[in-house]
Amino acid sequence: MYYDARGDDARVALTLAKSAVDYGAVALNYVRALGVTKASSGRVASVRLRDERSGDEIDVPTTCVVNATGVWADEIFALTEMSDSHQITPAKGVHLSVPRARLSTDVAAVLNVPGDRRSIFVVPFDDAPYTFVGTTDTAYDGALDDPLCSAEDVAYLLRAVNAATTSDLSIDDVTGVWAGLRPLLAPQGGVALSERTADLSRRHRVTDTGDGVIHVTGGKWTTYRQMAEDAVDALAPYVSSLTKVRTKKMPLHGVSSWRPNTELEIHLFRRFGDDTHDLLALIADQPALGEALIEGQAYVGAEFVYGVTREMATSLIDLVTRRTRAHLHDAPATLRAAERIAQLVAPYAQWDEAEIARQVAHYDKLVRREFDAAGLEVRR
The missing domain is CATH 1.10.8.870 (Alpha-glycerophosphate oxidase, cap domain)
Structure with a gap:
């Protein structure tokens, strides 16, 4: 049973962005990187950006770039290095929600999947009378912007829950579905690719291409701060003013001593x-x-x-x-x-x-x- 480590990944991401802004960063939403320009030395000199809502474009001068774009990292690598990249193997994971009245649980639980070497989680949502079930782990070769939960995915999760509980869930109980992609590290040269994406590494890799661009690939939410520290450390050759890491004990945006009552x-x-x-x-x-x-x-x-x-x-x-x-x-x-x-x-x-x-x-x-x-x- 898991009593801790619950979280809303979207709120975490937003809190991190707010925390960065608190320390002087500028956060932009719906802005796409179109390419980089490089000086005669080969070092990055600027990034071309486009506001996806207005269509406006702007060049931002810079001496370094961090590519921390998850499953899109290969696209940005190709954009900055002008060569194909195959550092990421996307793996799809799906979840579904059902009313808590149909699958009651006070804490998260782990269920083994019969006939498969995997487990799934059953987790109660905070502040909502629903329980979510997941996740799967399957190879994915579709559009990165639009992974979808399939009927087969739903059947897989419902079978796993019904095999371990008396809930007898059906598709009529499902109130929500969603799918995401894990940016798993692709096997290095000479290493055979397993048929199971579950066997691929969840570790991360930081690559300095020598032109001022740092590429962060792989990783997962639970190691995000270590990934960020490693990426910033890799910027040392390009940013002379870097200070000792401050984020190990730094409170995030919104932390205070105030506590709610109602x-x-x-x-x-x-x-x-x-x-x-x-x-x-x-x-x-x-x-x-x-x-x-x-x-x-x-x-x-x-x-x-x-x-x-x-x-x-x-x-x-x-x-x-x-x-x-x-x-x-x-x-x-x-x-x-x-x-x-x-x-x-x-x-x-x-x-x-x-x-x-x-x-x-x-x-x-x-x-x-x-x-x-x-x-x-x-x-x-």
């Missing part, structure tokens, strides 16, 4: 830390923002407004899949509330009625694409 404060504190005060101020000014918007979920209106005004959310999909986990908990219920959420944030996001309709339609399309791929029906 049910709403506890819910917000678990997600926003000390920034909870900003959301409580929104609710004090507009009490309606303290109301939950999605059936069966605790997310209140202030969280969606805050996502737009303070956390760089630019779309309804951003809000329900990344700033909150509503879509993962229960996609059909979130879809039913989609228009209400869009209407709420419209004044802050500067959306007119046509844009609201477009945002809702885009989310509807996402839900149906994911559920269709998984062999599930969207019940509205």
